[in-house]
Amino acid sequence: MATPVNPTLERWRILVQGMVQGVGFRPFVYGLAVKLALGGFVYNDSAGVTIEVEGEPMALDAFKEALTTTIPPLAQINSLCIESLLPVGSASFVISHSLSTSQRLTLIAPDSATCDDCLGELFNPADRRFGYPFINCTNCGPRFTIVKDVPYDRDKTTMAGFTMCPSCQVEYNNPLDRRFHAQPNACPVCGPQLSLLDAGGLPITTDCPVEEAARQLARGTILSIKGLGGYHLACNALSTEAVSRLRRSKHREAKPFALMVADLATARQLCQVSEAEADLLQSRQRPVVLLDQKRLPTSPLASAVAPGYPTLGVMLPYTPLHHLLLKAVAEINGPKKPAVLVMTSGNLSDEPIAYEDSDALTRLANIAEGWLTHDRPIHMRCDDPVVRALAGGTQFIRRSRGYAPAPINLSFEFPVPLLACGGHLKNTFCLGKSQQAFVSHHIGDLENLETLGSYRAGIEHFERLFDITPQAVAYDLHPDYLATRYALELDVPYKIGVQHHHAHIASVMAEHGLTGPVIGLAADGTGYGPDGTIWGCEIMTASLADFERAGHLAYVPLPGGEMAVKQPWRMAAVYLSQVYGDSFLDLEIPFVRGLDQAKWKPLPRMIANGINSPRCSSLGRLFDGMAALLGVRSEAVYEAQAAIELEALAETETSLENKKDVYPFTIRPGQPFILDVFPLIEAIVMDLQRGVPVPRIARRFHLTVSELLVAACLQVKADTGLTTVALSGGVFQNRRLTQRLVERLEECGFQTYLNRCFPPNDGGLSLGQAAVAAARLRQ
Secondary structure: OOOOOOOOOEEEEEEEEEEOOOOOHHHHHHHHHHHOOOEEEEEEEOOEEEEEEEEOHHHHHHHHHHHHHOOOOOOEEEEEEEEEEOOOOOOOEEEOOOEOOOOOOOOOOOOEOOOHHHHHHHOOOOOOOOOOOOOOEOOEEOOHHHEOOOOOOHHHEOOOOOOOOHHHHHHHHOOOOOOOOOOOOOOOOOOOOEEEEOOOOOEOOOOOHHHHHHHHHHOOOOEEEEOOOOEEEEEEOOOHHHHHHHHHHHOOOOOOOEEEEOOHHHHHHHEEOOHHHHHHHHOOOOOEEEEEEOOOOOOOOOHHHOOOOOEEEEEOOOOHHHHHHHHHHHHHHOOOOOOEEEEEEOOOOOOOOOOOHHHHHHHOOOOOOOEEEEOOOOOOOOOOOEEEEEOOEEEEEEOOOOOOOOOEEOOOOOOOOEEEOOOOOOEOOEEEEOOEEEEOOOOEOOOOHHHHHHHHHHHHHHHHHOOOOOOEEEEEOOOOOHHHHHHHHOOOOEEEEEOHHHHHHHHHHHHHOOOOOEEEEEEEEEEEOOOOOEEEEEEEEEOOOOEEEEEEEOOEEOOOOHHHHHOOHHHHHHHHHHHHHHHHHHOOOHHHHHOOHHHHOHHHHHHHOOOOOOEEEEHHHHHHHHHHHOOOOOOOOOOOHHHHHHHHHHHOOOOOOOHHHOOOOEEEOOOOEEEEOHHHHHHHHHHHHHOOOHHHHHHHHHHHHHHHHHHHHHHHHHHHOOOEEEEEOHHHHOHHHHHHHHHHHHHOOOEEEEOOOOOOOHHHHHHHHHHHHHHHHHO
């Protein structure tokens, strides 16, 4: 005869969706249920985590409350659905095996930096994982980069080939252990192993690969080091010869190298570190943080680390291997030398980061002089993220490891599953369904087959992980972008082209839950305009579905197209010729005296005949031209180099700033109105002729551009009454300009929004494209 069920008991089925797999959520649920004397079970499935729990009503209410207020550090709950069931008399609580279902709604956690508990064990000589470079638990370690499929179980990760030893299996099976169902769980007996290889890729016999690697780095060797999402190229940042050799071998002539330092104290030896920046450095994502260098009498760093830059890109160790290596370097260097390594992506310039062992050994053979590697495969390459503290918040330069593939929850729903293909440079893609957008890790510039292959593989992986089969695709209007061509080849019912700068503004709106209309300021180097010109300084009124161009920077020719981007002197000469005509060659200023007139001579004919000289309204090209005009840089090695160096020059000006420093400009009325900077050019030429210090002119230029954009917003406000402004585009990575502009807009009564979760550069385009496409589909 069946035992009667207590009539006061209740039973609930709870479906939890969000970041709830691989983050210690089931053991948390188990411990909570046991503590409250509840019966039932919990298991992972492709939809998330399912819980059936039975007990007294007060205990169930306490259980529900704790589910949302005391969850594990890596967990994130997006929805929690409760259904009442008939009690069955469950007396105990168990963790059941995972189930696969047809619908996949679970999320995959990003990779996370080593937690304090694991670090304590790593450096504890009495612990069985002492010095083990792959220590991890449910609160830290690899996730996204090792996952092949869902649900998140060991056999669906790259740890499938490592069978746990009895000790690890006991931890894995114990619901109250920190390593319960930690899929990467391992130890020196059963887990991945480290190896040190010589320049030819042959193993080096050593008792401690980490210590030997540290000695090699100290001697100036360039090592390729396998990390979470790919290989780094590392060298001693204090060695001028090693850093210079790495630059030559990697074909990275000028762009700064990222640094990894032993700890926050070391970062503070080299840089000014605010409280907000310290929080970013120590966050579980461990991004590269752009910091202002300290002005030291003599810097311990090699000058080739960041030549001519006032900032350094600094990160703290984020894997156990990094912690061990930096500790070993610190012990070799002693107290008088900081432990600092260059840690740059393992690739040649413009190629994707190497992440497969065989590919790394081949592609990096002419750069690396040794390899510190291991046998845990990486499934998905993932670069280091780059951020900075700006205008009271965080600004992403690159969003990748530690952040992807976490979705953003939106204020609207996608009518159908959707793929947004992103842009050409700094590419990301975005998949959307329901109220979530999954923006990918950083893919890079789609300028070669290797990166295009990485792009295609990434889309397929996200579609499989998140069970998204796109029925619509959004793409940039530029017909020659590889991402656009990819989109147009897809067999889907809906194909939606999105103007480049509208996508920039929509990315801000999507982040902040704005539906519009807003005043949009989109400023960058290049974006395809619907009129066939190149846009790049656009003032618009925008909703998610549509926009109207209210104003723009006056058009000037772009002689040679892409060559004008690589040779900023062309833009300086064009602006001078637009203002002064051919007589600009008679100006007594350093730029004209140094101009190679043989190179300039054919360009006016090209412009007059419309040969490869598209009209552009790009603020990025104006910055380039001013950099060349002031003698900062006439030819650029990488995108935006001239503008970045112009900002750095402006930062060196120490005199007090005042309103009289604003150069003249005009706004020509019309629909759209025109921002005319020709008076600014004339004023700068006069300053050059008078011998005004170039840093002061650079600062005045930045101040003037901010006032020009404020004036444009005031014009739109007068016409429309709008007071909400969204700023986006690569130009707003200029800290001096953006901070000043935000301050002035707020002084003028505007509410200003910036990208905070995604980059303002083209790394955020895919989110904006997805938001625009969803709005148009809803219409």
